[in-house]
Structures are given as C-alpha cells and as structure tokens.
Amino acid sequence: MPRYNPAEIEPRWQRFWEQNKTFRTPEDTNLEKYYVLDMFPYPSGEGLHVGHPEGYTATDILARFQRMNGKAVLHPMGFDAFGLPAEEAAIKRNVPPREFTEKNIANFKRQLKMLGFSYDWERQVSTTDIDYVRWTQWIFLKLYDTWFDETTGRGKPIAELPIPADIQNQGDQAVIEYQDRHRLAYEGDALVNWCPALGTVLANEEVTDGRSEQGHPVQRIPLRQWMLRITAYADRLEKDIETVDWPEGIKKLQKDWIGRSEGAEVDFFVGDNSAYQTWHEIRRTKGFPSSPESEVLRVYTTRPDTLFGATYMVIAPEHPLVEKITTDDQRLAVEAYREAAASKSDRERQEDKKTKTGVFTGSFAINPITNQPIPIWIADYVLINYGTGAIMAVPAHDERDFAFAKQFQLPILAVVKPTSTDDSVNWSDVEKGLACFSGEGIAHASGDYTGSTTENFKTQIKSDLATQGIGRAAVNYKLRDWLFSRQRFWGEPFPILHELDERGKPTGRKRAVPEDQLPVDLPHLDDFKPHGRLEPPLAKAPESWLFVEIDGVRFRRETNTMPQWAGSCWYYLRYIDPKNDKALIDPKLEKRWMAVDLYVGGAEHAVLHLLYARFWHKVLFDRGVVSTIEPFQRLVNQGMILGEMEFTGYRGADEQWVSSEQVIETEDHSLVLAKDRSPVMPIKLEPDQIEKVGDRFVLKSDPTIRIESKAYKMSKSRGNVVNPDEIVTDYGADSLRLYEMFMGPLEASKPWSMSGVNGVRGFLDRVWRMIIDERAEERVLNESVVSVEPNEDQLRVLHKTIKAVTQDIDTLGFNTAIARLMEFVNYFTKQSQRPKSIMETFVLILSPLAPHIAEELWSALGRTESLAYEPWPKFDPDLTIDQTIEIPVSIQGKVRSKITIARGMSADDIEQQALADIRIVELLDGKTVRKVIVVPDRMVNIVAT
C-alpha cells in the first residue's frame, strides 16, 4: 500500500471502531462528563447535504479531543423523522410514510458512518420509533396534567388547582371545565393558519408573509385546536436565557420573539354621559375588575402617558364587542368590512401597510381622563390576538394611528413635546398635526400632568388609574400560545380520548389515555392523503383504532396529530437513557449528564426549536422530571455553506452584452433592463472570461460590461448542490472533514470550492509521505523517520504546534488549527531526519480532525491500539517561547528596521540598541528624537522631527 488511499483506509477503520465499540459512552462516573450534541437531521429523501457535516465535524472534533483529554464523552445522533415533507414525499411516491422514512434514515446513517463520526450509535433515537413516541405522548400528558400557578410561577399537577367556591357550587361539569381551561395543553377555538394546499393548520411560527414554508398561501379560519400554554412561561423563558452561553444575536432574537412589553390596561366606557358617570362612581369604590363589563372596551397601551391625546379608538374586526356597538346605520359597512377582513389572507392584510383601512362603528366611548366622547372604529391594523384586541389611538404619537387619522380625517392632538436636545422632529409640525412624534419627552396639554417626563408620567398615571378603578399596570407578550395540532397523518397521535354518549355524540368530556396504555400507535391507513377538509386523515382509521371502551364508556380517539417540533423538544434527554422502558429518563443519569455542554446547529432554529425545547424542559423541571432549568448550556450556530462562486453576465434581446448594474429583478422574479424593462438573459461565465478592474469584475473582451460575481445558496434548481458521497469517493472522508473545517470560521457562511478540497487532500498526501515510504510495496515508514532524539529546533516546532492546535480546538478555531498543522508538515518534510517520537505526537494532534489517516499512521508507527483514548499531548511552555526575537523599529509608526534582541531585555537596553541601529541612525540624521516608545519583546517606535 504505497500511496495514501482513503478509499481503502477509511472503511477499514470505520469497521474497526464499530467492531471494537470504540465510541461507546463510558459509564465510569469518576470521569468528568462532556455532552456534545448536534441538532439531529430531518432525514429527507435527498440524503445528506454538505451543510450537515460542517456542524457534525466540529462536534466530532470536540468529542474526540475531549476523550483524549480524559473526559467521559456523550456524543449521540438520531433522526427527526416525523413531519410534513416526508409525508408529502411519501404521497408523491405512493409509499407509506414509515417505509419511506426508514429508508431515508438508513441512507443518512450510511452517509454519517462514511464520514467517520464518533457517535455512540447504540443510543440512536428516531422521533418516529414507537418507544420514543410513547414518551413524547407521556410528556404531552404531563402538559395536559399541569396548570401554571401564577403566584409561584411554577407548573403544578392539575389536582392541586384550587377550585373557586362559585365554580364548585356549579357542579362537577363546571369543575372539569374550569380545570380544562387551566391546563398547559388545552383545546381552544383559535384563528388558525389554514393552508388549503397542504390540508393542514400551521403554527404562527411556520407562516411567513402569509405563506407556508413551501410557499403555499395560508388563510385564517377559526377552528378548535390543541394549544400549549407557552405564554405562561414567557417570563421565565425570557429571564433564564441570561443564564446560558449562547450567541448574543440568538438571545436577542428569542427575547424579541417573546416580546415582553410593560404598559397599562385602561377601560373605556361605551355609552352616554350619565351612564358613564354612574359607572365611574362604581369603579371608584369597587376597583378594576378582572374582566370588563359588557359595555366597556378594555385597551392595552405601552404609553398611558398619551391618554390625553387619545382621539379615537380602534378595535379588531374580530373583536366580540363589534356586534354590540355597531349602530344600525353603520351595520352594513361594518359587516362588509368584517367579511372582507376575514376572507383576506394574512399576506393580503399586510400587503400595503401604509394605506390603512377601517370603518366607523357609529359608537363613541368616553375617554376616562378627559371625559370626552371619542369615536370607535374597526380596522384590521389592530390584531385580535395581541393585548386586548382594542387600542386607544393617539395619532400625534403613534405612526400607525397617525396614518389612520390622516386617512380618515380624525383629530390629532399633540401631548408629548420632544426634549430640547431632541431634534428628530419639528415640534410645531407635531402641534399642527402635520408630523408624528413617537419618542419620549415632556407631557404637553395633559392637565395636571403637563410638564412631567414620559417616564414619571407613566408611573404616576398607572397608579392614578388604579386608584380610580379604570386601569392597572399590565405586561404583555408578543409570544402567543403554541398551536399544537396538525390535520395530518405523519405525526404522534394525541393520547386523548373524547367521551361519547349512547348515541355516539361527543359529550365534550375528555380523558387521557391511561399511562400503561401508551404508546398510541398510528393505525395502518390505505389512504393517508389529506382530503382538503378540516377533518384529519386519522378520522378514516378503522373503528377498532378509532373507538375505545373504558369502564363501559365509549370514547373516540383524538384524530389530530402533533407537529414535527414535538419530537425534537426532548430528544437530547432520551439519548442519556435511550432504552429505559420504565421512565423517560433515569433521574440519576439525568443528573450525571445534563446540561448539554455544547450544542451545534443552524441558526434557522434560533427561535422555534430552541424556544419550544426550553419550554418543555421547564415544564419537566417543574414536574420533577429533570434537575436543570435550561437544557443547552452552550450553543454555537454553524454558518451556511454556499455553492461555488458564479460569474453571471447578461445579454439583451439583441444578443448584446448588458452591464449588470442596469439589470433589475421584477416582482415575478424575471430579469429586465432597468431603463425600458426589456428582458435580459443571464449567461454563466467561466473565470477566464473575466477580469477585475478596480473593485468590479468586467468582461475581458469588453471592460465596459460589468459582471456579477456571487455565491448562491445551494439548491436543486440552481444545480449547485455538492453531494458528500461524491466528495468521499473522489477525495476521502478525512479530506471532506478537513476542508469543511479549513474553509473559514465555523460560524461564518462561506462558498464551496472544489479546488479547496483538492488542496487539503494535497496536505493529507504530504502528511502520508512525511511518514510513509510511498515507493515501497508494503506499508513501511519513510526512511527519514528514525528513532533519534529530536534537536532543539524540531522540539520547538513541535511544542509550538501542540500549543496552537490545543488552543484552537478549544476555541473552535479549526481553520487556524489546520493551518498550524500544515506549517508543521512544511517544516518536517524538509527535515532529513524526522524523529519518530515527534511523528507520533503529530499523529495524535491530527487525529480529531482527520481520524482515519491518523489511526492508519499510528498503526504504521507500530501501535496496535486505537489512538482514540491516547492522552492528548502536553506542550512545554519553555519550548514555545524563543529566547532571541526580532522586533520592528519604526519611526512615526512606519517600520524602518528590525533588531534582534534577547527575550526579556529591559526597555532601556532595547531603546539603546534601536537607536544604535545603522539604518535608524541614517534616517534620524538631522532630526531630533522627541519620544521613544518601547514595548518590551514587541516593538520600538521613535517619534522624531
């Protein structure tokens, strides 16, 4: 075996690791633990993408590095296998989703093994495994059995929910309904995002711009749905994020998504003045009720200090009071508006934010602080599911209200004056109603409050409103409860039964499937396709599945299924105790391994998966299943890998080249010339047709024609997808691993380059030839590799390399670690004597990055065991520091000469030596030295005039 041949070496070592169970998780509890986790993949039919191995290689390097540092490493892998895309693909191919999914998992697993990742495969979990589904359903039942106690901020068993006396008096049914209203998993009528094309409802988080992730339009319809009360945990989700080591950007995204705001709720009476007076009097004595009377509109505002400027009100078209307050002469217009709003998709509603629409209801409410009647409008710019679904409009100080007031000629009253230092807006324009000022400032025309700062005003009025019983301080969140049911087949069935009466009609009562009857498996269905109606496919299940009898009572199973997120919310726990059939996880093992020390995955999961998982984890914490408040201690997002850089030129209809800055993209994604909108054709160009002039690329044959150069996202349609199988076949797994790490910083997005892969393969070839005799028939050492004592230079190179590589791996700086290994090889291939001991140490520090070639060389150097548990080499600090060093001498900050000094030389000595340097003496001739700055061991700077 003369030449480096990864095709032979790599499968052989993969087999060795598997047969010797090299990467089985150690049970020795004396070792320090290290839990390093990848975001598990969704096993698509396409197979692994080159983006996947980026994060996986990073975590694998850490896992191997920590094993060599003597830690007990838990490094598992699994599959997020439920979900819409698999089901869609299965329908298209007409195979059952489970069969399709299992085939994909097998393929993914083959590809992952081919890359030599050191996963403990005995711990593999798939969210679709029936053993796994059992515990996902078990957690759902925990959510169902939990209510959130606001006073302690904790989730508690529903049996501990205090039942108010008035409910108790209404009987059992009332108590059941009361409990159901407080569960973390509850059924509610929600305006849902119904996607006709997919035949399912989607979560708010799965809808962007009124479209599904696949781009299908989404409508809003009311439907009875399972919801999870994540909003109860909003406060803790927001606060506890400060305790974890995550990128600041991701923390901010989560905080913004939770969207906590502080403000006040204020009640506006709808009716005539005398009724208002009476109401006001009652409120003064009785205080602010938990829900308003039927003739009262409750609003939420973050700017109670602008109450004097509230000149009208707006309620959402779906607001329950619309019917009641609409006057007869406005009824037709209001009804028409409501219908139009309901049939509009979210996308249409948002299409033109600047143009506001709305209709007057005919009614007036009384501003409780000015006692003036103000008109009530309905408009779709007020959302029913935020705050109270109603606002007080302050057009002088809110951009949206301002636009609306302008549109419908409503009065604008300025009540906040910018401070004298604030020149963001012209006050006289604001006063005249010509401009809107949304900042903070000084109260104006606000009764006794005039002159207060916004901050003081807010505090004062909150307490004044509370005293009068017409308002109170309130906190709101943008976060909504999590819509948790899907009208699809390929997901976990809900372990919930709906009670039926003798005629087979639902009674409205439900019960949980008893724990010992879990899991509820999916039934076999010949036809699992969605049919476009709201009824889920599981409704077509055989009666034997659909109907259950317990203690003589008949039940119908819940036929919705859980969303894909369910399984990924807790998989990191199951890896710790994957075979446990008595419990979700053994508490002793949970304490041993949690939290995850390093979690690596794509930033696209910044809010959804990571927020949902944290929510479940907190519920499990409250219910005593886990001991940690946060699951993922440290999070790192790997960047996106883009396709190879592409050069694109454009040709017009007349076949003439067009410069790229004249080309624009239209709304329907076609390319046209900016000046006359005539179509142009993109032409892919080769690098040799292009040159760079200044900061732009132009056509070599015509430098006036500018060319676009860009790396695009990999996509099937663009045809720039790189397949890991091909890279492994052509270059080897170690080359792929090394290249992905060498491309640049882990967290940056960067373009693929095939010649770059070839480059790192060249490095591995050089590593091989440094140690192995390439011309021999058998695998023998290169004749330069000899058992001699290394000389000092060689030792210095070695120890500097160990130091740099150790630190770089520790800080995930893999690209620079590889650069240091390359420098080592460049040095030692020039050495005619390569001490064997040094070669051995080198192989060890190479091994986390390129494990197959490292094992092979380790064995060639005469070792019989795997190097996976060899101690990580230590460096001698003395050998990493040179005793004589060359430092620059600059004049006026510009380097003019270099001097060689002994390390640690005093500043005075260095200064003398610098000023004595021939070149410096020459340059200083005729000048006066004003100042000399000496940084010992680094540099000298002379200031002279």
Add this chain to the structure above:
RNA sequence: GGCGGUGUGGCGGAAUGGCAGACGCGCUUGAUUCAAAAUCAAGUGUCCAAUGGACGUGGAGGUUCGACUCCUCUCACCGCUACCA
C-alpha cells in the same frame, strides 16, 4: 420599515491596539519527465525612477506614539423579521 451579521490580494481566509495578508487555492518561473500528471524548489497586494520608496483592510472623519482592530457618520451585500399598540 426594524433587528442581526459581514466587508482585508485573483479566490477562501490570518492577525491580545504593535512587522497587514499566516495557511491554503490559483498563478509565474525553474528542476524532474520523451511528454503530461504528480512531485520538488523559488516567487506572487498595487504602483513607481526597484538592494529603495509610496500607497494599501468598503468610504469619510476622530482617538492614539501607533488603528483591520476602539469611537462617530456613511455605503454595499447577506440573513432574519415584519402593523404587537
């Protein structure tokens, strides 16, 4: 519109406020070869009157003895998000 990120040679990228461009790709020249590939050696930011010098980290200012690095403003690209009162 809002938030976040990134701008350094032909390309990917390196640089605790202290020699800008480590390392790799590409390219040039040479050795080897019948030839090519591979390998090895030397070189490779731009410009100029070349053993030297000027300029140079998107742009404009600033702080500093000294700025890719810190501050202010600005431009471009990428990603996420979008009427949240």
